[in-house]
Amino acid sequence: MSATIPSVDEFVELLVVASSDLPDDVEAAIGRALLLSGGTAGCILSEMRDNSELARVRRQPVCQDTGIPYVLATGLGLDSSGRRDFKARLAEAIRICTSSGVLRPNAVDALTGVNPGDGIGEGIPQVHFEDEGCERATVDVLLKGGGSENVGCQYSLPDQSIGAGRDLEGIRRCIIDAAFRAQGLGCSPGILGVCVGGDRASGYEFAKRQLFRRLDHPSSGAFAALESELVDQINSLGIGPMGLGGSPTVLGVRIGSLARHPASFFVTVAYGCWALRRRRLLASPDGVWVVV
Amino acid sequence: MNFEANQVRLQSPGDRDVIRSLRVGDRVLLSGFIVTGRDLVHRMLARDLPDSVRPLLRNAFIYHCGPVAVRDGAGWRIVSAGPTTSMREEPYQAGILKEYGLLGVIGKGGMGRATSIALAETGGVYLHATGGAGSLLASRIVGVPDLRYLAEFGVPEAMWVFQVSDFPATVTMDSTGSSLHESVLELSRERLAALVGP
Numbered sequence: 406m407s408a409t410i411p412s413v414d415e416f417v418e419l420l421v422v423a424s425s426d427l428p429d430d431v432e433a434a435i436g437r438a439l440l441l442s443g444g445t446a447g448c449i450l451s452e453m454r455d456n457s458e459l460a461r462v463r464r465q466p467v468c469q470d471t472g473i474p475y476v477l478a479t480g481l482g483l484d485s486s487g488r489r490d491f492k493a494r495l496a497e498a499i500r501i502c503t504s505s506g507v508l509r510p511n512a513v514d515a516l517t518g519v520n521p522g523d524g525i526g527e528g529i530p531q532v533h534f535e536d537e538g539c540e541r542a543t544v545d546v547l548l549k550g551g552g553s554e555n556v557g558c559q560y561s562l563p564d565q566s567i568g569a570g571r572d573l574e575g576i577r578r579c580i581i582d583a584a585f586r587a588q589g590l591g592c593s594p595g596i597l598g599v600c601v602g603g604d605r606a607s608g609y610e611f612a613k614r615q616l617f618r619r620l621d622h623p624s625s626g627a628f629a630a631l632e633s634e635l636v637d638q639i640n641s642l643g644i645g646p647m648g649l650g651g652s653p654t655v656l657g658v659r660i661g662s663l664a665r666h667p668a669s670f671f672v673t674v675a676y677g678c679w680a681l682r683r684r685r686l687l688a689s690p691d692g693v694w695v696v697v
Numbered sequence: 698m699n700f701e702a703n704q705v706r707l708q709s710p711g712d713r714d715v716i717r718s719l720r721v722g723d724r725v726l727l728s729g730f731i732v733t734g735r736d737l738v739h740r741m742l743a744r745d746l747p748d749s750v751r752p753l754l755r756n757a758f759i760y761h762c763g764p765v766a767v768r769d770g771a772g773w774r775i776v777s778a779g780p781t782t783s784m785r786e787e788p789y790q791a792g793i794l795k796e797y798g799l800l801g802v803i804g805k806g807g808m809g810r811a812t813s814i815a816l817a818e819t820g821g822v823y824l825h826a827t828g829g830a831g832s833l834l835a836s837r838i839v840g841v842p843d844l845r846y847l848a849e850f851g852v853p854e855a856m857w858v859f860q861v862s863d864f865p866a867t868v869t870m871d872s873t874g875s876s877l878h879e880s881v882l883e884l885s886r887e888r889l890a891a892l893v894g895p
Contacts, residue, residue: 425832445867448724449827452865456833466777469765469831506767506776510852518737520851552782552806552828568894578893585889588882590782590806592828638892642885647805647828649869650881680829 410483410491411544411686415694416498417507422696423546423684424471424507426461430620431596431681434656438594438646446651453646453679464507468592468680470550471508474499474530475613477546480539492532499524511551544686544694545617553595553678556587559608562670571670576601576660577631577638583674584639584655589648592678594656596620597635600673601628603663608673615659616677628660646679704865709800710756716800717820719868721875725824726863730842731803733762735781737854738846739789742797750845753858754797758824761786761804763853764835773841775859777831780805783823791815807869807878816872823870825877837864 411419435457439450460467476495483491502508503524512526513519560579562571567582569575580599587595598615600608623632635658645651656679665671686694705719709729719725732753734742741747764778783790783804790802791811801821802808805828816822826834843858850856869877 445722445724448867452827452830452833456827456830459836460777460832463776463832465832465835466765467832468829469763469777469779469835470781471765471777506765506774509763509765509777513851518854520853522851550829555782581889581893585885588806588878588885589828590784592805641892642888644881644885647825648807648881649825649867649877650884678829 409688409692409694410481410487410494411694413494413497413501415686416495417501419544419546419684419686419696420474420498420502421464421507423548423682424466424502425464427457427467427680428619428683431656431679432457434620435679438653438656442646442651444651445649446645449646449649466507466509467682468550468678469509470552471511472548472550472554472682473511474508475547475549476530476532476544477614477617478532478534478544480536480542481534481544482536483534488534495530495532496525499530542688546684547613547616548682549613549616550592550678553591553676556591556676557609557612557674558583558586559605559671559673562672573627573631576672577635579672580635580658580674581639583676584644585642587676588644589646591676592680593644593648594646594653594679596656596677596679596681597658598675598677599658599660600671601660601662602665603671603673604666604669605671607663608671609675611661611663612673612675615661616675616681617683618659620657624660628662632658632660709758711800713756713800713820716822717872719822719871720873721868721871721877723868725866725868727758727803727824727866728862728864729757729860731758731760731859731861731864733760733764733855733857733859734786735761735763735854736785737850738856739786739793741846742793743789746796750856751797753843754799756798756800758801758803759793759799760859761802762857764857765831766841766852766857773844775835775838775841775857778835778838778859779831780826780828782806783808787812794819794821803866807876813870813874813876816870817874820872822868822872824866825869826864826866834864837861
């Protein structure tokens with residue numbers, strides 16, 4: 406059985422909350438970092454905290470770069486006309502939010518740079534539908550800015566330049582190298598989403614999806630220890646908030662894996678800025694969608 | 698902890714001798730008028746050398762920012778306006794600093810060698826604003842007295858003139874040629890080598 410499709414108003418509420426109200430786990434991580442910091446790092450972190458509070462109270466964008474909406478619709482069981490309807494309502498909500506100052510018009514023509522001003526373009530927003538193995542219908546949105554997107558990267562192992570072979574140690578080296586190369590440019594302290602395996606395309610996609618995972622829900626299994634070890638190691642680099650020195654450099658690392666071709670071994674890193682804006686619409690039994 | 702301590706109050710347009718006395722690590726609160734410029738503005742300033750904007754830029758700061766702005770009657774309200782990555786303007790910045798007599802640059806992430814040399818030559822400074830703090834920084838924008846190139850470039854890339862009051866930033870590149878970004882890069886490179894081997 407298929408769920409209802411969120412209304413335009415419900416999509417608008419999702420985008421408003423995503424843009425203006427950081428998830429509680431991210432705010433808590435900033436708060437914990439602030440308690441341990443002084444000097445320039447402390448000043449920067451206190452501005453981040455003050456900014457988050459102000460944005461939530463005023464329902465205004467946490468960051469002026471509201472990204473390109475990345476939307477994952479899971480378990481809705483929509484047929485092709487349902488999907489068309491979903492996309493039309495979402496596009497309408499994006500237009501409303503773009504004209505009301507919830508989103509910045511970020512969709513420009515790739516070659517000419519012309520900005521039509523409504524936040525809609527070829528391939529924007531990105532919407533992915535998945536129906537297998539889902540208990541409840543959900544719609545997740547990620548608003549990820551261009552600065553953080555630009556520092557994402559992909560390694561093909563073995564990579565002799567960083568001494569990375571096709572093993573756990575090689576994976577570790579890639580992720581530390583990615584954090585080092587990013588310095589403060591992705592708006593540190595960042596959250597690293599990592600995909601081990603996959604191909605060129607699925608690696609980037611799956612790495613980005615790791616950013617939907619909460620900071621207080623670490624991996625289990627092979628990557629559990631690596632995730633916490635990497636946070637400590639990257640935070641010892643001294644890059645710090647906004648790359649101005651000190652700690653932390655990352656708030657978390659989330660690693661997932663996909664099967665790979667025998668000849669390929671990709672490690673892909675998606676950099677999420679400290680202002681990680683992810684929110685979810687959850688279908689309630691009475692057909693109403695609620696932002697969580 | 699009092700994070701507002703030891704902050705230097707600056708004006709834009711302002712006095713170059715005050716700017717020359719600033720050093721990496723100083724926290725500043727900037728008031729006055731600043732002008733936004735991103736990729737299209739920088740390319741235009743470098744190629745077209747428009748005289749019409751010179752009075753806006755002389756002895757003032759250019760701000761690497763593409764705001765979220767809402768029409769408010771005849772004017773505009775800025776609801777989110779943090780910095781964008783400055784390094785994209787590196788090919789243009791040194792020439793623009795000199796050509797238009799800027800006091801300096803506000804942005805995030807720092808800039809390269811050519812800009813650093815130009816700041817030393819002109820007695821300018823790079824002010825680092827906190828990326829992602831769009832709402833907080835917009836709350837320090839008290840007016841939008843002028844707006845250029847909106848039709849040509851669109852909202853994020855237009856040239857906005859912001860009147861600011863106590864806009865907070867950190868000096869990360871100064872007129873002695875010192876750059877916090879370079880020193881953090883070098884330190885982290887050493888620590889990286891210690892973690893994973895050279």
